[in-house]
Amino acid sequence: MISLHKLQARGISATLDLGLGQLHSLVVRRNARDINPWARVPWADAPDDETRFGAEMPPHLRRMSADFFCAPFVLDDVDGAPAHGWPANGRWSLVNDLPIENGREATFVLEKKVAGARVHKVWTLLDDHPFLYQCHRFTGGNAALPMAHHMMLDLRRGGLLAFSPKLWAQTPASPIDAGAEGAHSVLHYPAKSNDLTSFPSRIGAVDLTRYPIADQHDDFVMLVDDPSVELGWASALRPASHDVAMLIKPVSTLPQTMLWLSNGGRSYAPWNGEHVGVLGIEEACSFGASGRIASTRDNPLTELGIATAIDLRAAKIVEIRTAMGALPTSARTPLRLHIEAETVVLSDGTSAPFAGHLVT
Secondary structure (H helix, E strand, C coil): CCCEEEEEECCEEEEEECCCCEEEEEEEEECCEEECCECECCCCCCCCCCCCCCCCCCHHHCCCECECEECCCCCCCCCCCCCCCHHHCCCEEEEEEEEECCEEEEEEEECCCECCEEEEEEEEEECCCCEEEEEEEEECCCCEECEEECEEEECCCCEEEEECCEEEEEECCCCCCCCCCCECCCECCCEEECCCCCECEECECECCCEECCCCCEEEEEEEEECCCCCEEEEEEEEHHHCEEEEEEEECCCCCEEEEEEEEECECCCCCCCCCCCEEEEEEEECCCCCCHHHHHCCCCCHHHCCCCCEECCCCCEEEEEEEEEEEECCCCCCCCEEECCCEEEECCCCEEECCHHHCC
């Protein structure tokens, strides 16, 4: 039985899957309409089936949905935790759910420790704010880890993307599914481009700001943030649904954005070609998808002064903060964000309250 906890404020609700620490749903209500642009794997509510859910499948895949926090991001080749770490695979317990000024805040604790640290998840919802403000708090850690938020969007009807300034985009040396039977990709590996609208692929240059780029493929590409920017952001406009999803992060903490383009390119279980129209926008501090060891050692990004791991030994308490949300819009072109102290303004003129201090 799935155990859920729902947090609500005026105009917004967020529900946590306590069994996996995953955002089960995030719904923003505006103009008598529910906006919920996040993706959930199509088998999330299916009964257990040994042919689909083998013993070796990481738990996070069973009900993968909306957003989850990874520590470490991708492979734990040090402690042997499941892919994306215990925060995305382990059980969480509710510590408290309390009213705050103009909203509500809930704190959860992870059952297992991560690199010696106790991990708390703090969710804040404010009345009439279209954002879920998240904080992951590590206390007493003893190592450095690559980390990321693993947000997933439902773009089965297409999407138009925009990002805060990026230095370049690059793919790893090989596809993340290299060697797996039934895995298909279209981007070139390795490849690099300073222009997000023209990235090398087997089908010619593709535009990473338009979704989809192809049919029946799964690809992974890393975008490196401009370090001169304080708050990075990403927007995903869904013209057919008349809404836009937004992500905001501190670049100094999470200096990369990973894009996971999952559009039916995995024919093996549990995917079975059914995971289509999903874009992962994963705000990260990691050396791509290379895993914990590669991210905590010297690598081509650290040689340029770009962090690829967060050191839990740097302070008694280490916090990673982000905001994710959505709004209605009639825009037909990609939307850029202008972030002010207490307001987010989109390039179509839409504005919304924003608690910047909860991110930085």
